[in-house]
Amino acid sequence: MFQLVWQKSSFSTGGQNECVELSSDPTGRIHLRESDDPTRVTQTSPTGLVALLATVKAGMFSNPATGDASHERTHLAEVQL
DSSP: OOOOOOEEOTTOOSSOOOOEEEEEOTTOOEEEEETTSTTOEEEEOHHHHHHHHHHHHTTOOOOTTTOOOHHHHHHHTTOOO
């Protein structure tokens, strides 16, 4: 069975669990999870990830608790495909 290797944002501050982590599998699917809840994983295609990143970077996605998008933009802005 293939083991996913997770990559954390370089903006992550070590022990804090507040980052999005990414991985890919041999089929090319992209897997995403929040480091504070690593058992909940979602999948998308590379095209879907590009669309998500464009939405986040444009500020159209916000934290539902605060309405602030700055945290999400900071952590996802460095993702390169």
